[in-house]
Amino acid sequence: MNQSKKDQIHDGEHDIDNGGCHELNPDENSKALFQAPQDLFNSEEGEVNFRGVSWQGAAILIAKFQIGLGALSLPSTFHVLGFFPGILCFVILAVITTVAGYVSGNARQYYPQMHSIGDAAELLFGKGAREFIGIIYYIYLALVAGAGMLTTSVALNALSNHGACTMAFVAVACAAAFIFGTGFRSLEKVAWISWIGVAGIVFAIWITAIACLARDRPAGAPPGPINLDIRVLPQASFTEAMSAISTQLFALGASGTFFSVAAEMKEPEKFTRSLIYGQSFIVLTNIAIASIMYGKIGQYLVSPALGSAGDLIKKISYGIAFPGLLVTAILWSHIAAKYWFVRILRGTRHLQSNTVTHWTVWIGSMAVTVVFGFIVVGVVPFFDDFLSLVGALINPVFTNVLPGFMILFYLGANPSRASDSVRNVETGNVISPMIWLPNAFKTYRNGWKQASALVGGIFMILLGAFIIVGGTYSTVLSIQASYHDGSVSGVFSCGDNS
Known part of the structure; x- marks a missing residue:
């Protein structure tokens, strides 16, 4: 057997007890053949380059994904959780989502065929999991895109003194998201406008925070004496606390998109650098803004x-x-449409060629995404609570549960770099969880690093499950309360939402 063949076939040298990916029985009649997975996007072939994002561009994409819709919701969570517990909770969630982002963004160094968290689900649990997780991932992305359109309509209402029907403003944001999102097929181009988006939102929230400091009394306070009711410790029920925790997680819940960011980087090995810069900037900004505003308001x-x-x-x-709010709608619409675009054209020449099929699938994916977001924004009468429900029910799957299982997978399967990562050619299946999962629980014997990773992965999974149950329960109660107090709006409402 020549050397290249030896590189492709595992001969039992890396057996399971040594942390290898697979053990072959040489006496089996059908010896499994293995090959290294191919990179999803080939930067040297094809007419469209999907590998043009620099590490700086990736950092700004990470920052833009993480800031926007949830940034100014944090002060209210401090009021519910208490100031110090609220900050502590946010820091813990920030650490967890950073770990999830690290695991997600660096996965393609071992498995370069990955593009989305659906591919990670297939790696862990098979093709059925890929389809299930992929669908709910797309729904989540499209709903956040719809929320971006709705927030853009709030800005237009505020600037125009409600100069038109709110749904007309949502339609404007929808059209802009479609035009720009379709025109920029690669994230490299979206990264450029994300610089503007991040700068605009950061400046706006700092202006608001500084203006709050300069006021004698909060603008939202009623006439007469006021009581800010600053809470150092929590004074909330379980459902209120879980709702606040879900809100904090939603503000940091974009780590599932980091697969796609890393997939379009020129040098994906520099993803960790991008993550540190982008995530650190957002976490520190959020804590500073939320602390200032809660202390004053x-x-x-x-x-x-x-x-x-x-x-x-x-x-x-x-x-x-x-501009930043509009970029939010564009970016999330783009990444949602890109999921189906890659899912449909993966492995074909149309993925990176300017063919009719290429453009039809891309334009169709964008159109379906923005129309879906527009309809949900208009039809669901309790959209804020609905988005919270989606965030509580789905977000932890991407920020906690699947990244936690990926940590266990790395412990149990111990994959090497991409050149040695393997997949069965005959079946197309990945390593069975019946092999890697039990092996992961044995790795505590290999030293404190493996033991710490094992405990961390299990903690992420259990915390994610807890947030799913508690957050979903709390949000359902909030929706019921909204119906009881009559605050639920009508379908396709034209009312002022600013």
């Missing part, structure tokens, strides 16, 4: 939060934040 935080410093500052802030 307390319980009188206005929703949407950019209106917390009065009407004039609200218009200024929304004017500055408007």
